[in-house]
Amino acid sequence: MNINVSIxxxxxxxxxxxxxxxxxxxxxxxxxxxxxxxxxxxxxxSWIAILIAYLYIALVIYVMFVILKKYENTDLFGIHxxxxxxxxxxxxxxxxxxxxxxxxxxxxxxxxxxxxxxxYHELPNFAIAFLIMLLVLYAVFGGIRVVVxxxxxxxISTFWLYFILYDPIMRMDWHNFLPMFQTSIPELLxxxxxxxxxxxxxxxxxxxxxxxxxxxxxKLPAFLGLTLSIFTVLLVTTISxxxxxxxxxxHIDWALLILFKSASLTFLxxxxxxxxxxxxxxxxxxxxxxxxxxxxxxxxxYKVPEKITIxxxxxFYLTIVNFFHYDYQIGKLTxxxxxYSFWLIYVYPFILLIFVLIKKRKRRQGSEEA
Amino acid sequence: MWKKQKPKNKGISIFPIxxxxxxxxxxxxxxxxxxxxxxRYTVSNRxxxxxxxxxxxxMASIQQSLLQPLVEFDKNxxxxxxxxxxxxxPVNSPSTSVDIEEILNGLLIGxxxxxxxxxxxxxxxxxxxxxxxSLEKAETESIVLGxxxxxxxxxxxxxxxxxxxxxxxxxxxxxxxIGKVSPKDVRLVYMKSLANDDDVQTMxxxxxxxxxxxxxxxxxxxxxxxxSQNNLFPQFDITERPDRxxxxxxxxxxxxxxxxxxxxxxxxxxxxxxxxxxxxxYMRWQAGSFLRILRFVAMFISILLTPTYVAALTYxxxxxxxxxxxxxxxxxxxxxxxxxxxxxxxEFLLELLREAGARLPTKVGQTMGIVGGIVxxxxxxxxxxxxxxxxxxxxxxxxxxxxxxxxxxxxxIRLIRFPLIILAAFFGLIGIxxxxxxxxxxxxxLKSLGRPYLVPLYPLQIKDFNKVFFRTPFNHSSKRARSxxxxxxxxxSSKDADQIRDIxx
Numbered sequence: 001m002n003i004n005v006s007i008x009x010x011x012x013x014x015x016x017x018x019x020x021x022x023x024x025x026x027x028x029x030x031x032x033x034x035x036x037x038x039x040x041x042x043x044x045x046s047w048i049a050i051l052i053a054y055l056y057i058a059l060v061i062y063v064m065f066v067i068l069k070k071y072e073n074t075d076l077f078g079i080h081x082x083x084x085x086x087x088x089x090x091x092x093x094x095x096x097x098x099x100x101x102x103x104x105x106x107x108x109x110x111x112x113x114x115x116x117x118x119x120y121h122e123l124p125n126f127a128i129a130f131l132i133m134l135l136v137l138y139a140v141f142g143g144i145r146v147v148v149x150x151x152x153x154x155x156i157s158t159f160w161l162y163f164i165l166y167d168p169i170m171r172m173d174w175h176n177f178l179p180m181f182q183t184s185i186p187e188l189l190x191x192x193x194x195x196x197x198x199x200x201x202x203x204x205x206x207x208x209x210x211x212x213x214x215x216x217x218x219k220l221p222a223f224l225g226l227t228l229s230i231f232t233v234l235l236v237t238t239i240s241x242x243x244x245x246x247x248x249x250x251h252i253d254w255a256l257l258i259l260f261k262s263a264s265l266t267f268l269x270x271x272x273x274x275x276x277x278x279x280x281x282x283x284x285x286x287x288x289x290x291x292x293x294x295x296x297x298x299x300x301x302y303k304v305p306e307k308i309t310i311x312x313x314x315x316f317y318l319t320i321v322n323f324f325h326y327d328y329q330i331g332k333l334t335x336x337x338x339x340y341s342f343w344l345i346y347v348y349p350f351i352l353l354i355f356v357l358i359k360k361r362k363r364r365q366g367s368e369e370a
Numbered sequence: 371m372w373k374k375q376k377p378k379n380k381g382i383s384i385f386p387i388x389x390x391x392x393x394x395x396x397x398x399x400x401x402x403x404x405x406x407x408x409x410r411y412t413v414s415n416r417x418x419x420x421x422x423x424x425x426x427x428x429m430a431s432i433q434q435s436l437l438q439p440l441v442e443f444d445k446n447x448x449x450x451x452x453x454x455x456x457x458x459x460p461v462n463s464p465s466t467s468v469d470i471e472e473i474l475n476g477l478l479i480g481x482x483x484x485x486x487x488x489x490x491x492x493x494x495x496x497x498x499x500x501x502x503x504s505l506e507k508a509e510t511e512s513i514v515l516g517x518x519x520x521x522x523x524x525x526x527x528x529x530x531x532x533x534x535x536x537x538x539x540x541x542x543x544x545x546x547x548i549g550k551v552s553p554k555d556v557r558l559v560y561m562k563s564l565a566n567d568d569d570v571q572t573m574x575x576x577x578x579x580x581x582x583x584x585x586x587x588x589x590x591x592x593x594x595x596x597x598s599q600n601n602l603f604p605q606f607d608i609t610e611r612p613d614r615x616x617x618x619x620x621x622x623x624x625x626x627x628x629x630x631x632x633x634x635x636x637x638x639x640x641x642x643x644x645x646x647x648x649x650x651x652y653m654r655w656q657a658g659s660f661l662r663i664l665r666f667v668a669m670f671i672s673i674l675l676t677p678t679y680v681a682a683l684t685y686x687x688x689x690x691x692x693x694x695x696x697x698x699x700x701x702x703x704x705x706x707x708x709x710x711x712x713x714x715x716x717e718f719l720l721e722l723l724r725e726a727g728a729r730l731p732t733k734v735g736q737t738m739g740i741v742g743g744i745v746x747x748x749x750x751x752x753x754x755x756x757x758x759x760x761x762x763x764x765x766x767x768x769x770x771x772x773x774x775x776x777x778x779x780x781x782x783i784r785l786i787r788f789p790l791i792i793l794a795a796f797f798g799l800i801g802i803x804x805x806x807x808x809x810x811x812x813x814x815x816l817k818s819l820g821r822p823y824l825v826p827l828y829p830l831q832i833k834d835f836n837k838v839f840f841r842t843p844f845n846h847s848s849k850r851a852r853s854x855x856x857x858x859x860x861x862x863s864s865k866d867a868d869q870i871r872d873i874x875x
Contacts, residue, residue, distance in 0.1 A: 014829070115800065119686065123797075131797070131804050135811060142815040149814045149828040156827075157810070270688040277799040281807055 001086070001300065003078040004071065005210045010145075012213040015221055017148050022202050022225030024151040024285035029110040030198030031233055032279070035240035035255040042191025044176065044246075045183040046237050049191030054230040056192065056346070057199060061222055063349045067356050068209050076206040077300040083355045090301055096203075097297045099337075099344055101313070103200070104290040106337055108132060109321060109330045111283050114254065118276045129321040132280070132287065133314050139288045140295065140310055144211055147292050151285040158281045162232075164271055165239060167263035172242030196346060197338035198233060201286065202226065203345050207293045383468035386488045389419045396421065399474055406477070413443045414450040417487040426480040427497040435461050436482060436495060452489050459495070466491035502527060508611050510777050515652040520610045525555055525629040528612070532559060532627070535616040540564070543627075546577045548591065549584035556591065559615075559625040559634075566622065566855045569638065569819055573624050588631035589778075597817045602785060604778045605818040607639035614648045622856030624819075638819040638854060642827075642838045644779035645669065650841055659840035666839070668770035672783050675767045676713050677794035677802050679760060683709040685798030697759070704754035710795035712756050716764045717787070719746065724768070825853040 035046070042049040071079065076096060080089035112128045120128075139150050183191075205222060212218050240255040243262075252258060261272040268274070294313065295306040324330055384395070393408050400406050405425060411418045418440065422432070439459050448454050456464045467473055468491050473483060480498025502524035509520070521528045529543060544558040556577060560570055576595040585591040589608055596605045609615055610633045618636040619625050627634045645665045650658035682690055683698070690698065705712060723742035727735045743765075751758045767787065774780040786809070793801035816823035826834035834851045836842040845867035849859045 016830075119798065119800070128800075131800070135804065135807050138808065139811045139814075142811065145822075146811065146814045149822075149824070150811060152828050152830065153810050153814065153824075154807070157806075264691075266691065267694070268689055269691045270686075273686045273689050274799060277803045280800065280803050284807060 001078070001081045003082045004074045005078065005300075006073070007211050011143065011211060013144065013148050013211055015212050015214045015217040017152065017221070018205070018208075018212070018218055019221035019225040019228075020152045020155045021148065021204065021208065021285075021289070022222050023228050024155055024282075025201035025204050025289050026199050026226070026229040027232060028198075028201070028283045028286040029107050029114070029279075030200075031236060032114065032254050032256045034195060034198045034233060035237040036249055036252055037194040038191045038237055039241060039249050041194050042188050043183050044178070044241065045181060045188060046191055046241060047234055048181075048183070049188045050195060050230060050234045050237060052188060053192040053195045053199065054226070057202065057226060057230075058223060060346060060349050061202060061205065061226060063353050064203075064206055065219055065222075067349065067353055068206065070356055070360055073210045075208075075210050075300070076203075077297055079206075079352070079356065083352070083359055093297060093301045095344070097294055097301070099341060100290045100294045100297070102333070102337055103341075104287060104294070105317060105320065106330070106333050107283055107286050107290075108317060109324050109333065111279065112321065113327065113330055114257070114276060114279070117254075118257065119273060125321045125324065126318065129318055132284070133318060135284060136287045136291055137310060137314055139284075140291050141307075144208075144292070147288050150288060154281045154285055158278060161260075161275060161278065161282075162235075164260055164263045164275070165235065168239050168243045168259045171262065172239060174242060176242050176246060193342065195233060196342045197334060199229065200337075200341045200345050201289075204289050204293060207296065383490070384470050385468055385485075385490050385492065389417050389485070389487050392419065392485060393421075395470065396474075399470070411441065413440060414448075416450050418450070419485050419487075420482065421477075421485075422482040422497070423477050423480075426478065426499060427482055428499040432482055432497050435459070436484075436497070440484070450486060452486065452491060452493055455484065455486065456493060461495050461497075464493055464495055466493055468492070500524060500526075505531075511609065511611050511614070511647075511775060513611075513647065513649040513652075515649055517611075517613045519612060521612060521615075521627075521632045521634060523630050523632050525557065525627060528627050528634065529557065531612045532616060532619075532625075535612055536561070536619060541619070544574070548577065548580055548628075549582060551583040554585055555629040556585075557627045559619055559627060561619060561622065564620070564622040564850075564856045564858070565624055566857065569624055569821070569855075572819055573626075573637065577626075585628065588626065588628040588633050588635055591626065591628055592635045597819065601816065602782055603641070603813065603816060603823070604644070604776075604782065605639060605816065605823070606635045606637040607643050607776065608633050608635040608778055609776075610634075611648065617648050617651070618643075621850055622854045638821040639823075640818065640825055640838075640853070641813055641823055644776040645774060646838070647775035649775075655841045655843045659842075662840055665773050665775075668773040669783060672767045672770035673786055673790065674802065674806075675763050675770075676717060676787060677790040677805070678799075679763045680709045680713050680791055681794035681798045681802055684795055689799075698757065701751075701757035701759050705757055706754070708795075709760075710791065712760055713764070713791055714788075716750070716756050716760055717791070719750075720764055720768050721784070821854070826851070 038046045038049055067079065068074070071082075074082075077089075077093045080093045083089065084092060108129055109125075111132070112125050115128055116123060116125075139146055202222075209215070209218070236256050236259070239259055240249055240252075243259060244252060244255070249255065257272050257276060260275040261270065263271050265271075291310065291313065295309040298304050298309045299306050324333075384392075389410065396406060396408070403423075405423050406421060407424050408419065408421045411420070420437065420440070436459055440455070443450060443455070443458060446458070448458075452466065467476065467483075473492065473494075476483065476494055480496060480500070481494045482497050483492045483494045485492040502522055505519050505522055505527065507518045507520060511520075512518075519531065521531070532543075533541065538561070540562045542558075542560055542562050544560075546556040546558065547553040548556050558570075558573060558577060573595075580591075580594055582594065585594065592604075592606045592608060593599055598605065607618070609618075615625050615634050615636060623636045623638065625634050625636045645662065647661070647665075650662055652658075653661065683702075687695060707715075719742075723738065723746075727738045727742075730738060747761050747765075750756050751761065768784075771780050771784045771787075774783060790802060790805045793805045795801075797804065813823055814828065822829060825831060826838055831851075831853050833849070834853050836847055837851045838853075841847075845864070848862050848864035848867055850856050850861055852859060
């Protein structure tokens with residue numbers, strides 16, 4: 001396997017798209033339910049927990065950039081092959097690909113569940129998944145430029161969702177935050193850990209990096225994208241704590257959607273219906289990026305053509321969604337992903353960094369001796 | 371279709387030949403055409419023959435400037451040869467030909483041939499007469515302010531208009547012949563100093579490699595050479611307005627004019643270029659921006675309004691506020707159909723009206739509008755076929771679809787509505803979101819002359835927004851749109867334009 005990849009000029013993207021990429025892939029089904037999980041751990045001081053998560057993720061992204069900078073033009077798969085050799089490298093790359101695959105499934109299932117819960121109780125899993133898969137396939141077959149463009153356009157066409165939150169903000173009770181700073185540090189850290197499922201996804205940076213044309217400008221947009229998604233999580237959590245009574249939040253599964261419910265305009269009511277549907281536009285970039293990353297990864301690691309991977313996966317997903325019928329099944333899957341993605345995404349980059357640094361140092365020494 | 375054309379093989383000379391034989395050959399070749407005129411003269415003791423097709427040429431001027439000098443050639447006492455003949459005839463650009471095929475094709479485009487017996491070549495002059503209508507007002511793309519003239523079927527008139535609009539030696543009108551059975555003159559128009567070389571090369575190649583028997587019109591040629599023919603979206607911008615054509619050319623795009631076609635097309639186009647009108651430039655910038663934004667909103671209304679009605683009434687009626695819901699309920703009380711049927715019925719009726727209005731003569735067409743709009747609409751409500759709210763909805767989306775300056779694109783928008791209505795009826799709001807997202811992906815994948823279709827939105831070019839989505843005063847638009855990659859971007863110095871003068875200076 002070639003460690004460095006050469007990308008055709010027509011397939012390169014400008015660095016500032018990373019802003020939309022990072023933001024879009026972090027926003028998805030997670031943010032709908034995340035306030036409850038953070039609140040259960042960190043209570044009133046949840047906002048501190050989120051800020052801790054922010055600092056930590058910023059550090060992880062920085063580490064990713066450090067690792068990537070050590071190479072000429074490569075991605076995660078190339079680095080694995082370089083550091084761990086063919087077989088172990090392939091194994092770890094495969095773990096990542098499986099991680100993308102399970103994330104894809106959990107997003108697909110969670111959104112299907114939300115749609116069924118809020119609007120179509122009778123519509124089978126297959127029908128909703130089929131509609132979504134059509135869009136995903138059509139986008140992924142367009143290649144990297146379409147995938148990135150989709151994330152930009154859907155960002156623009158869903159940005160108005162922020163403005164609907166004006167209504168719950170007006171109804172917030174600020175006393176719900178008092179007294180402040182009562183939560184112990186281990187609880188805050190646990191709260192920060194609860195964001196891991198929601199904010200995971202930025203590892204796409206290590207896959208998409210070789211496609212970026214002006215790499216020296218890549219850091220700022222990536223961090224800004226992270227900042228906006230942290231801001232969103234912070235906003236949603238803060239409003240949820242202020243809007244719902246303290247004990248109530250612990251029993252609310254889809255806090256964000258309930259928040260949207262409270263707004264009403266003179267010409268439109270029950271905005272939550274519209275939001276649930278438009279949320280398709282929010283999760284779609286996630287799915288598209290993940291499927292693209294899987295097909296690209298399989299091609300890099302196993303040299304299988306992307307089209308074959310995509311078709312096989314599409315059939316696989318459309319089959320497997322029919323076996324999930326209950327909330328607890330999806331919950332179990334989500335928990336599983338949250339647990340291992342913490343180690344894979346939030347801890348593993350540091351280990352990789354150590355390996356890369358050792359290897360590079362050895363190589364430099366080797367070349368100096370020679 | 372995309373095969374390379376074979377180079378034409380040069381014919382063998384049939385000259386020198388006796389005049390009788392020549393006449394026989396020509397009459398054999400033009401079987402069943404009694405219009406080939408063949409007149410013999412004897413000048414300076416040599417047999418001369420003049421032949422042409424009479425309705426293809428200008429008889430008055432051939433009498434005066436060709437036949438007269440020929441008959442009076444004896445007076446100057448020289449020996450008659452091709453050279454002396456060409457000298458004494460006061461018509462410019464004579465040429466000579468030897469090949470019989472060449473002569474036959476020449477006769478068709480209005481050439482007059484003179485053959486002096488036993489000479490090695492025949493001399494020909496162009497006296498083409500081509501009927502065309504005079505210049506008229508633009509009908510399909512009419513605007514209120516600005517030039518009203520439109521292209522006509524005559525290529526030379528069209529080129530004349532374009533040349534007068536862009537009086538620059540940079541303007542290139544490259545010639546192509548397209549069609550094997552009946553070749554048509556096609557001109558590729560661009561500014562040498564502006565147009566992107568890659569684009570010119572791509573367009574040239576597509577025109578050159580097009581291998582068809584004939585093209586009927588510019589719009590047909592456009593479909594042949596577009597990036598994707600199966601697509602609902604037009605990828606090149608067609609126009610009958612010379613000012614719009616010239617505006618695009620001076621911004622670095624390419625234009626194509628076709629013989630016998632009253633429209634030209636420009637490329638590369640974007641989704642947004644179909645919503646631009648040159649009238650935006652003639653208006654004050656505030657009004658221009660307003661109109662442009664209005665057209666965008668109109669596009670969305672036209673696509674989304676009826677499907678949303680269907681989706682809301684079929685599934686998610688909770689999104690409608692109670693007050694409106696009550697009045698909708700009241701007006702739908704006597705309607706026995708589901709919303710989808712009701713909506714399709716009315717949309718279909720409206721399309722019928724539009725089509726009938728377009729086919730009928732103008733005076734009857736107006737009556738059609740009144741009959742359709744008022745009488746049928748009112749009757750449909752009273753008969754309990756539709757609700758009157760839906761009539762407003764459908765009328766609004768129909769009106770909105772007519773605001774697009776490009777008729778072709780307006781048709782696209784009207785067509786898109788139908789699948790969306792059906793999706794809305796099957797899946798409700800999520801069907802609409804699905805449809806819109808599908809359209810977004812679809813337009814993202816589209817290319818026009820190899821360039822992205824959604825530029826400047828994607829790839830994002832924020833500096834071009836004031837040329838596409840709204841309009842700023844001219845001193846703020848000192849640059850051309852980067853999106854089309856012209857060779858140079860600056861139009862004028864922005865420093866001079868922004869210079870602030872002191873009071874009373």
